[in-house]
Amino acid sequence: MTIELRDVTFRVGAETHIYETNLVLKPGGFNILLGTTLSGKTTLMRLMAGLEKPTTGEIWTKDRNVTGVAVQKRSVAMVYQAFINYPSFSVYDNIASPLKVAGLSKNAIKEKVHRFADLLKLTPMLNRMPSELSGGQQQRTALARALVKGTELVLLDEPLANLDYKLREELRDDLPKLFADTGATVVYATSEPLEALMLGGHTATLKEGCVVQFGETASIYRKPATLESAEVFSDPPINTAAIEKRGDEAYLGETVSWKLPEKLTFLPDGNYKIGLRPHHLLPEGQGVEVQGIVQIAEISGSDSIIRIDVDDNVWVCETRGIHSYEFGEKARFVFNAGHCMYFGADNRLINIPSSSDQTDITNSGRL
């Protein structure tokens, strides 16, 4: 099913929750809404579901204007971050409940419940009560209930956020497979860039109630239209800094400088910005050197994330292996200037790293 937002805004009193948004979701695929808390993900979903009516603008599905059509009259299912199940129903009855409401025959219900329980690895638990399940099993039950209805639009609002990370790992693997055969248009809200990359599909980056960019997930990551889009799509946060262009050189403060890519040397001298992904800042090696003061070295098992103060900026180095630093330690980090993304003073992308795709960035899908 197609779903389209036309000039949609949403205000509560004097407060704007969603600024004018135009968005055409990819039918029959994964559409990810990526943004931090309060960026408007949940509000957008509630608008799409019909749980909220836009203040201005229209929402269309196929050729039908559904603005103001009640949620009950739409083909929509929604799963929330908190696992919501009927506590006094068994897993079987939880999954069967929307089918009973729809008046399906007992046999048809049985067939469907078993098919989706199988898909979500819940078959051995069908007779248990939700309180006897682990968090992952409870959320899978909620997912099965949403899927079994066979709705054309499925809205998933951070469905994995309350699960421990190993379970998230497994479900992230399973989810796209689960929906691949249903043909449903899936909208998936998350605050985690890595989750968006794992799920693939299309992504809309959101910031403070605005859709910043929409397009294929990997291409948004590689070619963010603006610094904001790059920031939304980076965890740990992308390293940014104001630079000054003087001739064919970029200056970061007075002491750090490097040669600009030839393409950029023709731009007028003045103030620009750079974005450097945390994994392109290295604890050792050759390249442009920066001095930083270590705030913390975080270790995730196989990687280290080192946060450092570089002048007025907090920069992050994300690197393989386990690197320990003392708090407050002065350390040297390096980066390859070829990995810098360049933005104008207005935060619009000028140039992406030479190693990435060099196609014309004016067609980067900005809305």
Added chain:
Amino acid sequence: MAEIRFKNVQHAYPPPKGQKPVYALKEVNQIWEDGGAYALLGPSGCGKTTLLNTISGLLTPSEGEIYFDDQEVTHLPTSDRRIAQVFQFPVVYDTMTVFDNLAFPLRNRGMDETAVKQRVAQIAEMLDLTANLNKRASGLTADGKQKISLGRGLVRSDVNAILFDEPLTVIDPHLKWQLRSKLKELHQQTGVTMIYVTHDQVEALTFADKVVVMYDGAVVQVGTPVELFNRPKHKFVGYFIGSPGMNFLPCKLDRGQPVFHNNLLNTSYPVGNDLSGRTEVGVRPEFVEFTDDGIPVVIDKIEDLGRYQVVTVKHESEVIKMVVDEDQQIPTDNPKIQFNPDMTRIYCDDWLVGGGQNE
């Protein structure tokens, strides 16, 4: 300040009638060195909170003994143990000011007001709460409140240890690292023993000098982050630490070297050939690479995760995950893989066997 020692500590909650007791904690022998930063890591239900509660005295273990230095405290009530605790949800007195919250434990112990003022000012400084001292605690954000809980633990100079039970759960993800950084800094400044319970590997490995990994009521490994990554003693550690987790593949043994579906693998840590039990080879996705010569595989899935790619391959229906650099080409023509022998380990009935266990 004290060294905390566990001697054969076990705990079974009372079983339902006619059933055998189920142990939530199985034979823990563990020394918590004075001034150490420990993390207790494991999935929900592994027994980590049970263990923590036996330290604080909220729970008396059904078997075994606990010592603080030379004093046995197994049956001592919480109030006599001088333990501070920080829970998932900040516990603050909402109607009191930040100052009064921090002063509370000191005033309770009858400290004179000048000393209270001095000590509270010192702790507030450490926690960056000085500017908020006269504000009511109810007006603070979740991380501010959690800092108060933490401050109340630190303000007493006589605590034996501070225990943290998933203290960052309610903190906004973007602020978590700042609080983690603060905790580390505080540990270095105060030298108080800290024990931090979490199911999050980043929190555990970042905070702790030593990580205690628990699984199914038992401590399966105690080690530094590097040890846990390089040399998981139990399959669970290999799975739980690292993302994606370690690959485990069924193998036979040939003169101490693992054989996986007729492919002789090399490990720098061979074993004697007389193992009886289920043997598997374990290798992390980071140490599997494409080579011209090796085990033939079929590529199942390539995930571009920006910084790196996770490639899922199959050999004889066994799934192997690989971590590959972002700009590396994935071979399409008869791909073959190899394992790094220095990072290939053998497991028997879920436990690490073979040489190099103590390197």
